[in-house]
Amino acid sequence: MSHLQPRCIWLCVARAAGTVSDLALPPLLAASSELDHVAAECPALRRLALPELSPADDARLPSLVPRWRRLAHLELDSKPSSFPAVAAALALHCPDLAVLRVTSGSVKPEDAAAMAASSPLRGRLRSLCLDRCYLPRQELLAILAGCGGGTPLHEFTARWCVGFDDKDEEVLGRGAAIERFDIGGSRLLDEPDGDATNGDDYCDSSYVDVI
Structure with a gap:
């Protein structure tokens, strides 16, 4: 339905x-x-x-x-x-x-703690999606801390987010042990450049609803 x-x-x-x-x-x-x-x-x-x-x-x-x-x-x-x-x-x-998808909103420190590897919730999840959220770098790193080892997480996506850069080396390193790790299109500030709005669908996809 x-x-x-x-x-x-x-x-x-x-x-x-x-x-x-x-x-x-x-x-x-x-x-x-x-x-x-x-x-x-x-x-x-x-x-x-x-x-x-x-x-x-x-x-x-x-x-x-x-x-x-x-x-x-x-x-x-x-x-x-x-x-x-x-x-x-x-x-x-x-x-x-096994699957949790949150596709807009502001991820606060208490939210990140609830999704961290040491939390009871993360002990169950196989897939976590935070696409299009306002996700500060500090909160993202807290969520990714402990990935690898015995974590069951196989998929993590935080695409088109605002709050961190998708080329951040520390973030990429934290996510390297996850089978599918995708943070493409995310940026530190919500300031699209000329290429991002030149006739493709990036602008629509990168909309972030911050609450």
Whole structure:
């Protein structure tokens, strides 16, 4: 069930009778009750894609995560302010979680700590995507610290981010042990040059939503 319109969510969920395994919710949920309904009626979810949430839904998301104990793949269109608590809930209640995608927002020190190699959440992840985020170099290095060795992470992408340079040697060195490591298009400052806006799609792809 991909990108359902709000008015269809309740009907589709009801018809599925608790068997929905893949769900992408649309932007601008009409009411907080829609997210509550999904949490209550979709215990079999394996993949969930959430839009940018209202402040109320953002604050309540950590309390809803325990409903999705089979979750293996989570996509967040915007990093929630409650991310550290969300990460803790995912680590505790979602043992199959392998993929986390966060595709806009500002990664703060507490968020980086929740994604660091020593965190309970990272002990489960195989793939971590932070494309188009505002990701300061210090936070990126904290996330990458400890990669290699016994870490299970096989894929890490932070493409088209703002906050670090994609040619930074220390960053590249930290990510060298990851099977797929891609930070292409990232830059320290959001100042596109002439080549980047010359008729290709780089400008669209490099948009960063900083919250």
